Amino acid sequence: MSVSFPSKYFSIICNHRFVMARTVIRRATTGDIAQITQFNIGIAKETENLNLNPTVVRLGVAKLIDNPNFGFYLVAESDTRIVGSLMITTEWSDWRCGQFWWIQSVYVLSEFRRKGLYGCLYSKVKELAELDDNVCGFRLYVEKDNAVAQKAYRKYGMHNTPYLLFEETKTSVSLSSK
Numbered sequence: 001m002s003v004s005f006p007s008k009y010f011s012i013i014c015n016h017r018f019v020m021a022r023t024v025i026r027r028a029t030t031g032d033i034a035q036i037t038q039f040n041i042g043i044a045k046e047t048e049n050l051n052l053n054p055t056v057v058r059l060g061v062a063k064l065i066d067n068p069n070f071g072f073y074l075v076a077e078s079d080t081r082i083v084g085s086l087m088i089t090t091e092w093s094d095w096r097c098g099q100f101w102w103i104q105s106v107y108v109l110s111e112f113r114r115k116g117l118y119g120c121l122y123s124k125v126k127e128l129a130e131l132d133d134n135v136c137g138f139r140l141y142v143e144k145d146n147a148v149a150q151k152a153y154r155k156y157g158m159h160n161t162p163y164l165l166f167e168e169t170k171t172s173v174s175l176s177s178k
Helices: 030-048 052-065 116-132 149-157
Strands: 011-014 023-027 072-079 083-092 098-108 135-140
Touching: 023 116, 030 052, 030 072, 030 083, 030 098, 052 072, 072 116, 083 116, 098 116, 116 135, 116 149
Parallel strands: 098 135
Antiparallel strands: 011 023, 023 072, 072 083, 083 098
């Protein structure tokens, strides 16, 4: 990413009216790798019924945390317990002469869902983007049948785009743990 934020910009207290306990939104550290790995494995299973290889996912999470140019994770911590996270990566837009921040790997523990926790995470993303003149907007992809998540994203100001997502993965890359 083109900008590094001082650590003081990565910690806020979220007091959303539905979040039960005091929740801190902060940048993930190496100490969070195991929990984020579990979240990523969980979301793949819940949304796509995929069994990811835990070793590969852990290496992927660690690589991003160790390489801020790839992006960053935010975590939501309630009473010292990580209860949610999301990942930000970037895409350069020559049409806008700016970066889109891609929101990926969104996961909130089931008992914290529908209580405003994603809204706290997204608010922090938007706050951080205000500190970076290169950021022109936010994008994410969502499983087409995940109506609950789509409703949440619309609630916070996002909308459908006219684009479809296409993908080709190198044959040497495997998602499943087999």
